[in-house]
Amino acid sequence: MPLIDGLTTLWDTLLSAQPDPPPLLVVLTAVVALAVVVTRLPWRIARNAVTIAHEGGHALVALLTGRRLHGIRLHSDTSGLTLSAGRPSGPGMILTLLAGYVAPSLLGLAGAWLLAGNRITLLLWVAVALLLGMLVLIRNLFGALSLLVTGGLVLAVSWYTPPQVQAAFAWTSIWFLLFGGVRPVFELRRQRSRGRMPESDADQLARLTPFPPLFWVAVFLLVSVGALVAGALLLAGPILADTGLTG
Helix, strand or coil: HHHHHHHHHHHHHHHHCCCCCCHHHHHHHHHHHHHHHHHHHHHHHHHHHHHHHHHHHHHHHHHHHCCCEECCCCCCCCEEEEECCCCCCCHHHHHHHHHHHHHHHHHHHHHHHHHHCCCCCHHHHHHHHHHHHHHECCCCHHHHHHHHHHHHHHHHHHCCHHHHHHHHHHHHHHHHHHHHHHHHHHHHHHHHHHHCCCCCCHHHHHHHHCCCHHHHHHHHHHHHHHHHHHHHHHCCCHHHHHHHCCC
16 A cells, blocks of 8 residues: 555655764764854854753653643743643652753763664654654744744755765754753853852752752753763764774
8 A cells, every 4th residue: 555655665764774974074063063062152043952952851851750731931042941730849840850951961862872873864853753742832932933943954954955964964963962961051050150040940959859959060960971971972983983993
């Protein structure tokens, strides 16, 4: 049947592995992603993607822990807000608060694992599916536009560009999540020291647990740096293979 044949072809396409990228591509995409993260204006624009991942992490864990999700708001200053209802304390609330700052890094690590297996098409389509799922939870215009632009870009790359462009886009995006997951933790530490974020995730976690805010900032940093190191090792596979350091 045509429908079954089409679904089979689609499934095979999603699970198929692309060729190993050139080691130079891995290095260049890492340099580009790092430059975006450490440079003021590019970071100011690209940080919206980190905010999407941050609020998506809150939302996903809220749903997984049985909380009622009321919606997500993304703002033009790259801040965001995820509203959920349920017990104001307990494991569900703690895990929901914990998920935000670690979500970009963990998503980057998951993406690095897919890229280590050269599953570029699967990575891009999973990204589109996650963005579409998040879109139905958005409760403001800027947030909807942000997700539509981001999702549209990923879909266009996956559908209309040659494999080389898809590979460059995928590697740059995952490097960006890995590097970009670390910087907000340092920003949080700096802003808290100036008294600008009294209601940060770390402060809310401190009120729900015996541990002070700096403990939770350290947890965020440990997870993000650990994901960066692990993800970098996965993404560096083509380089290690080229130099004969694997196998």
